[in-house]
Amino acid sequence: MSTIIPLADVDPALVEALLDTAFEPARHLRTAYRLREGTETLDALSFAALDENDMLAGSIQCWPLALTDTAGRRHPMILVGPVAVMPALQGKGFGQALVTATVTAIDPRAPLPQVMIGDPEYYERFFGFSNAHTSGWQLPGPFEQHRLLCRTANPSVLPAEGTLGPWRG
Numbered sequence: 001m002s003t004i005i006p007l008a009d010v011d012p013a014l015v016e017a018l019l020d021t022a023f024e025p026a027r028h029l030r031t032a033y034r035l036r037e038g039t040e041t042l043d044a045l046s047f048a049a050l051d052e053n054d055m056l057a058g059s060i061q062c063w064p065l066a067l068t069d070t071a072g073r074r075h076p077m078i079l080v081g082p083v084a085v086m087p088a089l090q091g092k093g094f095g096q097a098l099v100t101a102t103v104t105a106i107d108p109r110a111p112l113p114q115v116m117i118g119d120p121e122y123y124e125r126f127f128g129f130s131n132a133h134t135s136g137w138q139l140p141g142p143f144e145q146h147r148l149l150c151r152t153a154n155p156s157v158l159p160a161e162g163t164l165g166p167w168r169g
Contacts, residue, residue: 002094004101007046007059014056015048022084031141032117035079036063039166042078047101049085049094058085060098064167065115067137069159076167077150078106080116099127103151113152115164123149136161 007015019027027033045062065079080102085094106114116129123129129149137148140163152158 002049002051002057002097003054004047004049004097006043007041007048007061008043010048010056010059015059018056018059018086019082019084021086023082027082031139031143032079032081034140035065035164035166037166038168039064045078045080045102045105047098047105049098051089051094056086057089058083058094058098060084060102062102062114065164066167067115067159067162067164069162073159074167075157075159075162076112077164078112078114080114080151081118083116083118096126099123103127111153113150113158116149116151117143117147118149120146120149123151127151133158133160138163140165 042062042064047060048056049058051057060083061081063079065077066074067077068074080099083095083098103114116123118129120131129151131146131149133155134148134150135145139148150158
């Protein structure tokens with residue numbers, strides 16, 4: 001159905017065109033863009049899906065993120081997204097294949113918590129993302145609290161409160 005390749009192997013202009021098509025050019029105004037402002041993608045966790053004609057069908061990008069708790073301590077995390085699929089190809093498994101590629105690529109020896117803004121029913125059912133631990137977290141802009149999701153093997157490491165923002169070493 002699809003071929004998954006490193007996103008770094010795709011012309012960035014094609015990825016930008018895909019994102020514009022999937023989310024519209026106004027996507028840059030979304031809060032998720034503030035979360036990754038000034039950072040570079042995590043290439044080892046970012047992928048593209050090609051259709052049966054080797055055309056770009058979708059992409060997923062991951063970014064370094066930090067949750068700064070109320071004591072000022074920064075907790076490293078991974079921002080998953082955007083997950084983008086060409087509108088005509090949505091519902092055909094490309095998005096699911098991309099998220100699977102990303103969560104599979106995360107090193108199980110030292111997995112950082114993964115955060116995304118998305119549909120809780122879908123991402124929890126298929127990938128274990130949940131909003132159970134994010135109700136006290138804030139973002140640098142407007143968002144729907146129930147759509148702020150986290151996936152982690154050890155929820156006890158998650159601060160109950162804090163503000164998410166870009167990770168800058």
